[in-house]
Amino acid sequence: MVETSSPTLTWTNVLIGLLFILFDSLLSLVLGLGIGGSLVVAAARCVLQLSIMGLILDKVFASNNIWGVFGIAALLNVLGATEATYNKSKRRFTNMFPLILLSMLSATIPISMLGTRFAMSQNPFWKPDQYVPILGMILGNAISAIGIALNTVHKEFSDNKDKIETYLAFGASRFEACKPVGKEALKLALLPTVNQMSVIGLISIPGMMTGAIVGGKSVEQAARLQMIIMFMISASSALCTLLALFFSLTTLVDSRCRIRPDRLDSRKPLFYRYRDSAGERLWKGIKNLRCWGRKEVGSEEETRGLLNGQSSQ
Template sequence: MIGSSPTLTWLNVLIGFLFILFDSLLSLILGLGIGGSLIVAAARCILQLSIMGLILDKVFASNNIWGVFGIAVLLNFLGAFEATYNKSKRRFNNMFPLILASMLSATVPISILGTRFAMAQNPFWQPDQYVPVLGMILGNAISAIGIALNSVHKEFSENKDKIETYLAFGASRFEACKPVGKEALKLALLPTVNQMSVIGLISIPGMMTGAIVGGKSVEQAAKLQMISASSALSVLLALCFSLTTLVDSRCRIRPDRLDSRKPIFYRYRDAAGEKIWKGIKSLKFWGRKERGSEEERRGLLENHRD
């Protein structure tokens, strides 16, 4: 029986944060330009995990199926938001609801089947078992969807001649989009394939690590891996939605349905930040008195030149 793990405090979090600060300092010295992103990502991670911990504590304590259902919907909603607005450089029309539908259609059934039959949990919605599995599946699905859609959108934005050629020679929408979809799916699943090839030999996956820390035997923890099927299914659905949006039913490429701008709320955020920064810079000039009108300054310059 594995002993209980020690209780972590905010001091432990601070010690871990020091490594992020070191990476940021290294980025500043080498001019990598990612130091600020590292700090923001780390702060965001701490905030998100703190909030999630408070919510999950209540869900685990209630042991209620509706609480688990609500968490599942919330996690899928946040995952779709992340995949749409943060992982994708370009967005197609109605991308958020379509990505949400693809993630719900893939992650929820597979997580239910996995916990009920692969993990032999009865009932399947046992919070301390089902929620971590769903979170693991969603994490892999978000990364895979982001890679696949970025590949597709790049093809339609920068290299759509090949697709137009297929369509011009009478290819159907499916035939014209098939090479693009296959390449995007291959790229999306490549990290999963690479990860699975070293699992158990070099690396210990997160779900297995969590199970071991939680007190399960190593043999039991090794049986908790079920990530590739969910990633493939969610990516396939997302690709279908993307390709059928960018090539309509009349076999026309629709670049007008692809938006390369930042999401509108990020544009508002940047505009507000720019105004605040201008206001801060203008504070340097407060209290200074004008020493003359514009005409007087021009006259002084002309006299100086003479």
């Protein structure tokens, strides 16, 4: 069997890959989907974030230091909590960011440690080239699950809170009243993971398995590795979402069994409000500048017309 080395990718290859995003944007423009701008912004974020992450991880992998690995793990959890709080959730409850961060730390770190040490037989478990990518995959799926669950709960409290109020009025505790909403939200949050596990290997070849094969592992070993990772993702997503739902429901229904809609904020995050406000002011300034230029041109033309009229008289 002839071994072939992997090709070296350059920014030219990235630009060629970017053509696929431009195709999607063009398709959005032709069909009027209105997502072309979002695709371009997402692609720009992808390039920037992966470039920064590549620079950081390159140093962490080279140092092979446990504190560097735990620092990256903490940073990834903070970024994941930020994404889940401010980008994935349409509404936010009081103290949502620290509570979501606590939920993610309580689930992703223990499960990733136990999974890499015992299920994957890595010793030490914190080997950067093994632990960090697995933690990243776990966090990515946890963010999506938390976003689905909290959006479901917050929609119920915003639009259909009569059912919960009825339970509370008939003497149910806040946990009994919130249980149906929480169960439905958790079920919806875990559904993508269940669907992914049901088709993996049969229809799709996952990225981690592909990477392991490219990295030199046998197909059999790569398949077993992917099984373990999927089971870790499932457990971590379930635990993260369960904790996030607990914090959300106990915030929106207080200890005196009162629904607290005042603790649910439907506005955009403060940063995005500032961004939109600055954009509006900039656009108004450009429009005023254009109008001012037109007025000046008009007044000059009117002045010339009046002068011409006076001279003809």
